[in-house]
Amino acid sequence: MAVLAHEMLSLKSSEDVVLARQLVRKWAVDMGFSLVDQTKIVTAASELARNTVLHGGGGTMQIESLNDQDRRGLKLVFEDQGPGIPDVERALRDGFTTGGGLGLGLGGARRLSNDFDIQSCPGEGTRIHFTRWRS
């Protein structure tokens, strides 16, 4: 699997969440994703970027365009050095919330993905991989 291009964005405030949405939209459009897929990717990016700001105390989003044999994919990596997620399985469950939201962010973003992976260490931070392949 080859990374064809990548870009990094710093996430510190709720304005940065808007920037993340706009940047991811631009990449998804440039890579030829359908309108529905663009919307799914941007929505997931919004949820995950907000989590990075609210729960991770800020961090980064890396966008990558992938080439895997015949298929193209858009990968988003969210990283923070926040408190980490003590129980990842529980955090993925719908309705689980510590931020006063609906508790759909993490589980919802996973449902909008094709590949999804969370690495989190309490006290060290969280790294989330989100990938959607072009159909």
Place this chain on the structure above:
Amino acid sequence: MERIPILKMGGYLLVTIQVDMHDRLALTLQDDLTDRIVKTHAKGVLIDISSLEVVDSFIGRMLCNIAAMSKVLDAETVVVGMRPAVAITLVELGLSLKGVRTALNVEKGMIALEQSIKRRMPGNGRLGS
């Protein structure tokens, strides 16, 4: 401070969200709307989201909150103009917008508002029954 404009039209309040809102702006809109409902005695709120390319769980929660708060303040809320791709994504995200009335466009939304307000007024619209 940046704000989403709220227009008064007869007994209704009309909001057209035309910018990509950050979270604080969404919360401000929520507060401003409840204020205006009380100040203007509005009976209905129409929120046009046809310009929104994304509705995530935060905006979804804002729409649910506005509908619930306006109900408590004796006003009906109708959300109109949701794009098909947004609707598909919302359902997959797990958000059903419970308690939020929707209509396809502003015109249908106005009709829905008028009907539900008529229904709540005793005698109105049910003459002879």
